[in-house]
Amino acid sequence: MRKHTPSLVLTLALALIVSGCRSSRRRDDGKPAGPVLMHIEEVAERLDLEVSARSTPGMFILSGSGGIIVFRPPVIIVNDTACFRGHRTRIEGDKVFIPGDFFATAAKHLHCSAAAPCDDKPDSDARPTPDRPAPSPPHVVIDPGHGGRDPGAVSPHGYEKSVALAVSRHIASRLRARGIEVTMTRTGDEFIQLNERAAIANRLEADAFVSIHADAAGDPGVHGFTVYVGARDGGRYSDSARADAIASEVGVGSSALRPVLTANRRKSLRLASAIRQRMSRATNSPDRGTRHAKFRVLERSAPPAVLVELGFLTNDREARRLFQPAYQQTLAAAIADGIEQFLNSGQRSAE
Ligand SMILES: [Zn+2]
CATH class of the missing domain: 3.30.457.10 (Copper amine oxidase-like, N-terminal domain)
Incomplete structure (x- = not known):
């Protein structure tokens, strides 16, 4: 690293x-x-x-x-x-x-x-001293979707909340093994409010927020993975409205936070594409692209933030695979690689 x-x-x-x-x-x-x-x-x-x-x-x-x-x-x-x-x-x-x-x-x-x-x-x-020279390692918040009374999507093979937690745990341990600090918004089967998930990343001044989910669709034929970034800038999703809502969590004034949110929108797109690239290489699942969505956890996150839909629980073949430990590891490895690539590319552009 x-x-x-x-x-x-x-x-x-x-x-x-x-x-x-x-x-x-x-x-x-x-x-x-x-x-x-x-x-x-x-x-x-x-x-x-x-x-x-x-x-x-x-x-x-x-x-x-x-x-x-x-x-x-x-x-x-x-x-x-x-x-x-x-x-x-x-x-x-x-x-x-x-x-x-x-x-x-x-x-x-x-x-x-x-x-x-x-x-x-x-x-x-x-201040750094010779025996404390290292800058803080990057810090990533991994957010396993749903939990507790909220199962998320349901399939005959199991709940979305379980897949999300299993894959998130693997991502966390892979990142930690590479010296990246990780905080998970939940480590067990518990219900956490959406705003609180983002607030954890905001208070920690995380370098990235990655929410993990599995999808559902009316058409059982639909399958593949999708990576979401926040809604396009406008209305209540404008960076000034977002800054007003979360400035107190970050500990800076709203006007100071606004340009940071604007910059982090672009970074979110980079994070999404790094993750998609790795997932696409690691699986034969169709890449459904980077999409914009009005998801609360993305709207309320100050750091670069994405939401990964691992695949569709409404597609029987994909659902079965999502509950296989080996496939969960494959997905986790790809997502961890994407996150690491994103963190490293940020470093290069800052040099
Ligand atoms: Zn979900």
């Missing part, structure tokens, strides 16, 4: 955040306080926050009236400010390693936001 530049959203968000997170508190002997391992519930309690049900493996979200803290190693985000970037923050089961000065800094920033920033200087610990 080549080194990867932060997404436009991240760059912009960080540039707009006037307040860094000072973490210069030192022990009496002059050395920085070391990290400590604490139970996440205890961390939440000390800050008067709750551990959110939206926490997923590898990530904790604490929220309350003071604001929101996202533990997503190696970054801790406090009210949309990336505090402690570069610290060795790790998650181990229900416990997190937190920097020694975490509570003082977090308590202070829980009362600040990008709109009303704290008046201090950027965190010297946030």
